[in-house]
Amino acid sequence: xxxxxxxxHPDLEALVKFYWTLEVPFDPNNQKQKIIPDGCxxxxxxxxxxxxxxxxxxxxxxxxxxxxMGQRTKSYYIEPVGHVNSFAICFYPYGFGNFVNTPxxxxxxxxxPVENLFGEIPAKELEQKIIQATDTQQRIEIIExxxxxxxxxxxxxxxxxxxxxxxxxSTNGSTPINTILKDDLSKRRQLERNFKKxxxxxxxxxxxxxxxxxxLKMLLNNNENLTDIAYESEYFDxxxxxxxxxxxxxxxxxxxLGDESMALSTLFYK
Numbered sequence: 001x002x003x004x005x006x007x008x009h010p011d012l013e014a015l016v017k018f019y020w021t022l023e024v025p026f027d028p029n030n031q032k033q034k035i036i037p038d039g040c041x042x043x044x045x046x047x048x049x050x051x052x053x054x055x056x057x058x059x060x061x062x063x064x065x066x067x068x069m070g071q072r073t074k075s076y077y078i079e080p081v082g083h084v085n086s087f088a089i090c091f092y093p094y095g096f097g098n099f100v101n102t103p104x105x106x107x108x109x110x111x112x113p114v115e116n117l118f119g120e121i122p123a124k125e126l127e128q129k130i131i132q133a134t135d136t137q138q139r140i141e142i143i144e145x146x147x148x149x150x151x152x153x154x155x156x157x158x159x160x161x162x163x164x165x166x167x168x169x170s171t172n173g174s175t176p177i178n179t180i181l182k183d184d185l186s187k188r189r190q191l192e193r194n195f196k197k198x199x200x201x202x203x204x205x206x207x208x209x210x211x212x213x214x215x216l217k218m219l220l221n222n223n224e225n226l227t228d229i230a231y232e233s234e235y236f237d238x239x240x241x242x243x244x245x246x247x248x249x250x251x252x253x254x255x256x257l258g259d260e261s262m263a264l265s266t267l268f269y270k
Contacts, residue, residue: 003267006136009144015095016147021136023048024084032079033264036216036249037072039173039209041096041104041200043089043114044069045130045139049082053111066114066127068096070107071200072209075249077261087130087139089147093165093206097198099150104200118150160187161194164203173210174234177203212248215241219253220266226253 002023008016017040024030032054045066052060054077063078071093097104100117115123126146133139167180181187195203215233230241245253249262256262 001264001267004136006140008140009148012144012147015092015098017090017092017095019136019140019143020086020088020090022084022086022088024080026080026083030080032077032261034075034077034249034259034261035072036075036212036265037209038213038268039071039093039206041071041091041093041107042069043067043091043096043143045087045127046085047087047131048085049080051084052079052081053077054079061111063111064113066123066130067111068107068114068117069111070104070109071206073109073201073205078264087136089143093169093199094162099147103197105196108200160191161198164191164195165199165206168203168207168210172214172233173207173212175207177207208244209248211235212244215245215253219257229253 002021004021006019006021007013008019026049043066044063046063051063053063054060060079102117113123114127117123118126126142129142130139133142164177164180167175177188177191181191191203195201195206199206201209211233215229215235218229218232226241227238230236230238233241235241235244242252245251245256249256251259
């Protein structure tokens, strides 16, 4: 697997986390790979062969060639049918809402064709430019021109949402929402409503995903024991950490480290 990340233009760095590319040569022995929620929305262009997403043990759908993957609230399996060659834009939780008027809760846990969000003709033109580009740098220039042209002050994410996301990011999702809002219940209702529209999931769900991300990185990179990881990630205890981990991945942290279907997720989080 060849996975690389690239930083965005300064004018977009507050909204775009990074760009990434992934190339995986075809191997008939390739297994399904489980993808874990990461709290971000991604726009992906498939430049290689089709990729399946499983909706049950045996049933699957094929990813659109140009799509937006909304916020994920659960893990899912994918499997390439041939050579993988992907180019993608990873947006911060409040990033993608600046480019579309569609409520982002409508995109959660599914793949939406780019043309459904930006119109058929502009989307097809963008997809063709991305496909015909000669290298990653040219693709980055193409998508950045597209995004900068789309950027519109009228779709800017409301301050209450941005402030909450910033607080969650800075504490790896461990800050209680009531603490951020200082127990103001009227703000809580407003936040819940705007968050689902502009981020795609609830503040609590995003916080749980971010905390899991921090724990995953420690698990993969520091080889600490589970109790230390649990407390450093501000779970109540090891049992609480394992419960949340299984909720998102379907397996325990120890099982994760030896599971070949987690190879792609391991690559992303290292």
